Amino acid sequence: MFNIIPRIFSEKSQIIVGLEIGTSKVSAMVGELTESGGLTIIGGGTAPSRGVRKGEIVNFEKAEEDIRAAIVKAEESADVEVGSVYLGVTGAHLRSLNNRGFNRVESAEHEVSQADVEDVLRSAKAFNKPSENTVLHAIRQLFTVNGQSGIADPVGMKGNQLELDVHVVHGVTTRLQNPALAVRGLDIDVEELVFSGLASSLAVLSPEQKENGALVIDMGAGTTEYVAYCNGVVRHTGILAVGGDHVTNDVSYGLKVSTHCADSLKKKHGSATADGALHGKSISLPNELGLQNKQINLDHLHKIMHARVEETFQLIDAELDFEGLHSQIRSGVVLTGGGARISGIKKLAEEVFELDAAIGTAGSHNGVKGLLDDPENTHAIGLVNYAAIRSRRSRSKGWFSKKAVAA
Ligand SMILES: Nc1ncnc2c1ncn2[C@@H]1O[C@H](COP(=O)(O)OP(=O)(O)OP(=O)(O)O)[C@@H](O)[C@H]1O
Ligand SMILES: [Mg+2]
Incomplete structure (x- = not known):
C-alpha cells in the first residue's frame, strides 16, 4: 500500500503528478514546480495497460495493478512518494460545445469585479445538458464588455453588460468517476480530472x-x-x-x-x-x-x-x-x-x-530528456503542466480556493 504523504521535495517546491490510464499503457509523470513558477519533469513511470478499452476502464482489478506498477516506477524514478495525481480522462461519452454567459455589472461605479467574472462564468456554464452528465471543463475564451469583444481579462474595466464565451466539455458522470475510483482504491487522491486532449495540447503547443x-x-x-x-x-x-x-x-x-x-x-x-x-x-x-x-x-x-x-x-x-x-x-x-x-x-x-x-513532444519542457522526447508521454506531462498553470495562476491572484482554481 502506498504512503499517501507526498515527500516535500524542497521547502519551496511542489510535486505534481500527471496520470494517464491509457488503452495500451499507464503513464505517471512527475513534475517539480518551484515557488518562482519553474517546472521540471523530474521522473516518470510507465506500465503496460491491460484493463482499458477505448480509453475507459473495463477491468478494475487489472487497471489497479497497472496503475500501481506505473506509480511505483514513477516514485522510484523521481524519488518521491505519490500522494495525489491529476488524472486524464477520455471516452466516447465526452461531448463539447461553446456557450456564452451574460451578466449585468451591478456595482454603482459599473466597474467589472472578480465577482462579476465568477457570475458570468456561472451563467456560461448553465446549459441544457443531459441529467446524467457532469461538466468537466468550462474553459474561458474571451470576454465582451458592452459590445467590445476579444477581452482576455475584464476586471477593472467600466461597463454594464459582461459576456463570456466558454468551451464546455461534459460527460457521463459515472463514466468519469470510474478512473478516479480506481486511483482512490490505491489510496491516492485525485486532485482534478482533466480531458486528455486538453492535457496533451498543453504539453506540445507554444x-x-x-x-x-x-x-x-x-x-x-x-x-x-x-x-x-x-x-x-x-x-x-x-x-x-x-x-x-x-x-x-x-x-x-x-x-x-x-x-x-x-x-x-x-x-x-x-x-x-x-x-x-x-x-x-x-x-x-x-x-x-x-x-x-x-x-x-x-x-x-x-x-x-x-x-x-x-x-x-x-x-x-x-x-x-x-x-x-x-x-x-x-x-x-x-x-x-x-x-x-x-x-x-x-x-x-x-x-x-x-x-x-x-x-x-514535450521537448520544450525542462527535465529528463528521455521522457520529454516520447510522444506517448505528452498526455501525462500535459497534466503536470495543467496543474502548474493552475497553481501559478492562483498564486498570482493570491486566492487559493479550489473553486477559483477550477474556473
Ligand atoms: N513506431 C510506431 N509506429 C506505429 N505505431 C506505433 C509505433 N509505436 C507505437 N505505436 C502505436 O501507438 C499506440 C499507442 O500509443 P499511446 O501510448 O499514445 O496509446 P495510449 O495512450 O495507451 O492509448 P489511448 O490514449 O488511446 O487510451 C499503439 O497503437 C501502438 O501500436
Ligand atoms: Mg493516450
Whole structure:
C-alpha cells in the first residue's frame, strides 16, 4: 500500500503528478514546480495497460495493478512518494460545445469585479445538458464588455453588460468517476480530472502556436483526441473512439496475420502514405504455424494503414470545416501520442488538412530528456503542466480556493 504523504521535495517546491490510464499503457509523470513558477519533469513511470478499452476502464482489478506498477516506477524514478495525481480522462461519452454567459455589472461605479467574472462564468456554464452528465471543463475564451469583444481579462474595466464565451466539455458522470475510483482504491487522491486532449495540447503547443491557431491530434491506441486553438483560446475539442490499434486490426484482417504480427509490421515496415512507390516490393514473413513463409506486399500494407489514418483525419477535418475554424488554424497540425510514430503520418496530415504538420513532444519542457522526447508521454506531462498553470495562476491572484482554481 502506498504512503499517501507526498515527500516535500524542497521547502519551496511542489510535486505534481500527471496520470494517464491509457488503452495500451499507464503513464505517471512527475513534475517539480518551484515557488518562482519553474517546472521540471523530474521522473516518470510507465506500465503496460491491460484493463482499458477505448480509453475507459473495463477491468478494475487489472487497471489497479497497472496503475500501481506505473506509480511505483514513477516514485522510484523521481524519488518521491505519490500522494495525489491529476488524472486524464477520455471516452466516447465526452461531448463539447461553446456557450456564452451574460451578466449585468451591478456595482454603482459599473466597474467589472472578480465577482462579476465568477457570475458570468456561472451563467456560461448553465446549459441544457443531459441529467446524467457532469461538466468537466468550462474553459474561458474571451470576454465582451458592452459590445467590445476579444477581452482576455475584464476586471477593472467600466461597463454594464459582461459576456463570456466558454468551451464546455461534459460527460457521463459515472463514466468519469470510474478512473478516479480506481486511483482512490490505491489510496491516492485525485486532485482534478482533466480531458486528455486538453492535457496533451498543453504539453506540445507554444503560446505563439495557440495564438496563431493550431490543431493538436493525440492518436493513442484506442482513442484519438483533438483540440483546436484559435486566437490563444480553446475553440473546439473532440474524441474519436479509434486509434493506432485499429490500424493494427485493419492490417491483421487485410493481410491475414496475427495481431502481434500486424503490430510489428505496422511499426517496422508501415506507412500512412500510400503512393505505390515501392512497385510491389514484398517482404517475407516467417509463418507462425511453421509452414511456408508468407509474402507481404508493402504497397498493400501501406494502403491499409493509409485508409484508416486518412479516414480519421478526414473526420476531424470535416469537424473543423463545420465549426468554421479551418481558416483560423494558421500554425498547423501537431500530431502526438504513440500513433504519431506511424511513418509518413506527417505527410498525410499535410495532405488532408492542407496545413503544415509536425510531430509534437514535450521537448520544450525542462527535465529528463528521455521522457520529454516520447510522444506517448505528452498526455501525462500535459497534466503536470495543467496543474502548474493552475497553481501559478492562483498564486498570482493570491486566492487559493479550489473553486477559483477550477474556473
Ligand atoms: N513506431 C510506431 N509506429 C506505429 N505505431 C506505433 C509505433 N509505436 C507505437 N505505436 C502505436 O501507438 C499506440 C499507442 O500509443 P499511446 O501510448 O499514445 O496509446 P495510449 O495512450 O495507451 O492509448 P489511448 O490514449 O488511446 O487510451 C499503439 O497503437 C501502438 O501500436
Ligand atoms: Mg493516450
